[in-house]
Amino acid sequence: MSSRVNHLSVFVSAIVFFLLSYVWYSFLFGKMYAASMPAGASAMPASMTMPLIETFLLGWFLAYVIGTALSMRPDPNPATKGLGFGIFMGIGVYASMTLMGVVWGGLPFTVWAINAGFVVVAMAIMGWIIGAWSARGSATA
Numbered sequence: 001m002s003s004r005v006n007h008l009s010v011f012v013s014a015i016v017f018f019l020l021s022y023v024w025y026s027f028l029f030g031k032m033y034a035a036s037m038p039a040g041a042s043a044m045p046a047s048m049t050m051p052l053i054e055t056f057l058l059g060w061f062l063a064y065v066i067g068t069a070l071s072m073r074p075d076p077n078p079a080t081k082g083l084g085f086g087i088f089m090g091i092g093v094y095a096s097m098t099l100m101g102v103v104w105g106g107l108p109f110t111v112w113a114i115n116a117g118f119v120v121v122a123m124a125i126m127g128w129i130i131g132a133w134s135a136r137g138s139a140t141a
Contacts, residue, residue: 005067006130006134008133009134010060010063011060013066013067014059014062014063018056018059021055024118025114029114032114036110036114037111038106038108062123066127069085078134079128079132082127082130082134085127086124086125087123087124090122090124098115099116
């Protein structure tokens with residue numbers, strides 16, 4: 001099977017993931033997230049360097065996973081497929097599985113909702129970018 005993953009769209013998606021995480025956890029939900037953390041839990045590490053690098057690398061890995069999954073079957077509307085894929089996988093896999101942390105682990109629902117919401121939105125945007133880019137690429141090919 002040949003790779004039909006557009007590496008540039010994956011890289012751009014990783015950048016968008018990284019920037020969205022900054023906006024999501026700083027401006028949109030930062031105060032609510034910090035206030036919802038359990039007592040004694042630190043929301044911010046002492047040094048931000050490694051967590052920032054790791055966030056970007058994990059976002060890049062996630063973008064490759066999405067790009068690979070979307071390249072497996074051609075679709076007449078790849079941007080819509082990418083958006084739907086991101087929402088489906090974000091809710092169906094990530095949100096549903098991490099909800100067990102609320103049910104069994106005592107994780108505050110607000111923390112879960114902020115984290116799960118971020119992943120669903122990020123995966124939807126990444127899927128849309130990768131899908132739209134592949135649609136543009138196939139239209140010019």
